[in-house]
Amino acid sequence: MQDDKSQKPAAVFHVGDIAVRGDTILAPMAGYSDQPYRSICRKLGSAMSYTEFVSADALIRGNKKSLKLLRYLPEERPLVFQIFGSDPQVILEAAKRIAELEPDIIDLNMGCSVPKVSGRGAGAGLLRDPAKIGRIFNMLSRELPLPVTGKIRLGWDDASRNYREVVRAMQENGARLVAVHGRTKVQAYKGQADWDAIAEIKSIADIPVIGNGDVTCVADIRRMKEHTGCDAVMIARAAIGNPWIFAGKNAGEVTLAEKLVMVRRHLSANLEFYGTELGLILFRKHVSKYIHSIAGARELRTRLLTAETVEAFEQLVSEAESRIARAA
Numbered sequence: 001m002q003d004d005k006s007q008k009p010a011a012v013f014h015v016g017d018i019a020v021r022g023d024t025i026l027a028p029m030a031g032y033s034d035q036p037y038r039s040i041c042r043k044l045g046s047a048m049s050y051t052e053f054v055s056a057d058a059l060i061r062g063n064k065k066s067l068k069l070l071r072y073l074p075e076e077r078p079l080v081f082q083i084f085g086s087d088p089q090v091i092l093e094a095a096k097r098i099a100e101l102e103p104d105i106i107d108l109n110m111g112c113s114v115p116k117v118s119g120r121g122a123g124a125g126l127l128r129d130p131a132k133i134g135r136i137f138n139m140l141s142r143e144l145p146l147p148v149t150g151k152i153r154l155g156w157d158d159a160s161r162n163y164r165e166v167v168r169a170m171q172e173n174g175a176r177l178v179a180v181h182g183r184t185k186v187q188a189y190k191g192q193a194d195w196d197a198i199a200e201i202k203s204i205a206d207i208p209v210i211g212n213g214d215v216t217c218v219a220d221i222r223r224m225k226e227h228t229g230c231d232a233v234m235i236a237r238a239a240i241g242n243p244w245i246f247a248g249k250n251a252g253e254v255t256l257a258e259k260l261v262m263v264r265r266h267l268s269a270n271l272e273f274y275g276t277e278l279g280l281i282l283f284r285k286h287v288s289k290y291i292h293s294i295a296g297a298r299e300l301r302t303r304l305l306t307a308e309t310v311e312a313f314e315q316l317v318s319e320a321e322s323r324i325a326r327a328a
């Protein structure tokens with residue numbers, strides 16, 4: 001399907017005025033959804049780019065590290081800056097400042113379960129106070145020149161699965177989209193994501209709903225869409241080491257040769273973005289996932305993970321490529 005004049009795919013849904021032209025999205029992930037990896041996933045089919053969450057408190061202090069997390073490329077658009085915080089005024093002030101960097105959307109994290117965040121009333125800690133969520137969205141939607149959205153869990157614990165109330169508070173106060181991880185804060189990553197609850201949210205929401213939680217392969221994308229009716233599916237853990245999931249391919253369907261091409265490309269983007277030393281160090285966690293569970297590649301993986309220089313790393317990749325070429 002094409003729009004009349006442009007060659008762009010048709011919009012699947014809108015966030016305010018922003019068209020989203022696809023239904024599968026890389027989730028925000030601290031330490032992973034940085035500009036290099038977001039760009040790779042976006043190119044392979046992720047329909048929009050969420051930054052990892054950034055502290056509103058750090059932003060208003062002008063913390064340089066936090067601002068760096070918000071660097072992006074124009075081709076990533078639609079681009080979402082995700083922030084977290086607990087104080088409504090601080091959240092508002094931070095959002096106003098980063099709106100000047102011209103993202104398309106600002107998203108409030110209400111799902112982070114780690115005690116350092118949720119224990120201070122930020123992230124999933126906000127779910128304990130739907131009225132406060134309403135006040136925050138009211139201020140943000142009135143004072144910002146762009147759409148405001150939120151990412152939630154189902155509630156704090158099993159005894160307080162207040163997602164209906166939270167979604168109502170959000171949409172009555174101007175939120176333009178809700179992304180839902182189908183677990184409670186207390187569950188963290190245990191048990192199974194509750195797709196029935198996501199379906200229920202979709203049935204009561206007037207705004208687009210992104211479903212999230214336990215999409216582990218390409219077939220799960222359709223399964224979640226069919227089960228919940230959600231507008232789009234968000235993928236976190238299953239996208240680490242497999243950006244091809246956004247192009248409809250499972251990790252097992254990608255050859256080692258293709259993976260090595262991606263390893264080169266991703267490493268080079270990392271080096272450009274972070275500089276040589278940090279770029280290589282931060283790349284190790286990706287390599288480990290790219291070359292995960294490939295028969296016969298265990299030794300290569302170990303050697304790549306311990307390569308101390310970019311030259312040594314690239315030499316190992318070249319040797320592996322030659323071996324593959326010879327075998328073919």
Ligand SMILES: Cc1cc2nc3c(=O)[nH]c(=O)nc-3n(C[C@H](O)[C@H](O)[C@H](O)COP(=O)(O)O)c2cc1C
Nearest residue numbers: 027028029030052053151181213214215235236237
């Ligand atoms: C390493 C890691 C970092 C994460 N960081 C964030 C984050 O910054 N913001 C956020 O909203 N969720 C974050 N999440 C949660 C994911 O976006 C997602 O909700 C969760 O992993 C469930 O999806 P999955 O089953 O596809 O992994 C993170 C998850 C992981 C595994």
